[in-house]
Amino acid sequence: MQGVVMGYLSLLVLIPLAAVLVHAAGAGFNAFLSAIMAPDAIAAVELTAVCSFVVAAINALAGTLIAWVLVRDFFPGKGIVNAIIDLPFALPTIVAGLTLLELYGPNSPLHLNLAYTRVGIVLALLFVTLPFVVRSVQPVLLEADRAVEEAAASLGASSWQTFRRIILPGILPAIISGSGLSFARAMGEFGSVVLISGNIPYLTEVASVHIYGQVESSDMLGAASLSIVLLLISLVTLLLIAALERRFLRHAR
């Protein structure tokens, strides 16, 4: 059984990753270094990282609020709202991109024109990463012991104190892991961003679009090298989330 699982993981994940690594390393370390130090590559990774960080931060707040409302409040249509939170997962990302272009582009019914700007990129990324923090925090809130909150209230704690001292420590690990996942997803997002971002190098070109451009112009070494950089960033993010989760989980207990 373990053999089958390892075989499946290898085929799907490890071998393709190894292939990219071999390709990137194939031309030697200097070639790899000059590929990743190219100024347009650095600009693309910087832009992607900043946008992803902003998106993760916004999600941490908005996602928690949404999860709170879905768990603690009752209103007509709550079931539908709960179901459509998962829509960004189900929608093909290119369809999401097209929808966002129609909504925020030159023909916008809202009379906004945010297409081909950095704000447009952040909006697209917010759309596709919406479910991460919400779905992370919801189960924790559902399981939270209300009795402790009620005890705090009866002892004279204000709502804010109750939230900060009792509820927040419980959901913090979930918020962290959800934000970390939305950061990682935003770093690699392509379909929803490629239509609305404008793809001007140094201005609105994100890392995934830059890599795609390199593949299209047959710069395979550049593409593989930059892919390794993105992979490393994702790996570091995942390790960091795991470490932070452990730390806050200890505090919660």
Place this chain on the structure above:
Amino acid sequence: MLRQVRLPIALRSLASLVAGGILLTGAGLSPARAASVNLTLVAYSTPAPAYARIIPAFQKTKAGAGVTFTQSYGASSSQAAAVANGLHADVVNLSLEPDVATLVQRHLVASNWYKNKYHGFVTDSTVVFVVRKGNPKHIHTWNDILKNGIGVITPNPFTSGSARWNIMAAYGAQIAQHKTKAQGVAYLRKLFNHVKVQNDSASLAMQTFLTGEGNVLLSYEDEAVQAQQKGSPISYVVPPQSILIENPVAVTKEAASPKTANAFVSYLYSRPAQEIFAQMGYWSVIPRVAREFTYPHPKTQFTIRQLGAWPKVQKQFFDPRTGIMAAIERKSGVQP
């Protein structure tokens, strides 16, 4: 430790039945294709509507009877890169010579591909300014597009052939007005400050322009004519100075049936196909056909050879690390 699970007999028989059925269907579906030839055409993004008419016309001729076609359209350099990376092609029709040169380098096209009466070019055109109907911003010259607030749409020069024609037309227009090379490059830098979005190909750039983005699109005259024929609310202006666009066509070395592939290319050079091209806005390479149509030419028309010819220009302007365009993009990106 899982116990050995045995599929019950009924399930095993069903599985063999399904597998057998699939095999038989597969055998039935592979037809005896000895009789019909399939040609794969890989082309740049713009001529798709033209081939939609030319291919059926070819299939009605004796040489084209029974020939089926597989077609692929996309940004010129991306298409060349795809063929170089293994996409099968029998005939390639790309936007400019360097993309065919890429294939010659990989031994996919013969080095004498251009040795015919037309030097390998199947259609000609020029770079024009595509504007909103009525030209509300009064764009007539290359200086007009540098005015404050004018948004310019032009595709990515590293994937699109049209983008490179646009850039060399803009640069060449400066040279034709007796400016120096440095002033020409300065013009390009100012031009790219007006570009807000970079699409992959000429047709995608036209789509973006049609959604209402930008005030002027730099494109092929034939792309503008085809959009007008479809009823899009645009018009176009031929700049006073512009470049002669020449689009190459070649048969590849991997053509399964070179006879049919060559027959198709001969048909493309023949009068019926050239008339169809001309009706769709291209300048025919047959003078007699070109004379029947009155597409406006620029007052001052120059060729890429007057600017140094493609191999030198490709290296000087479009090398992804050391080219002039890479340097311009680097500087433009820093400004907000």
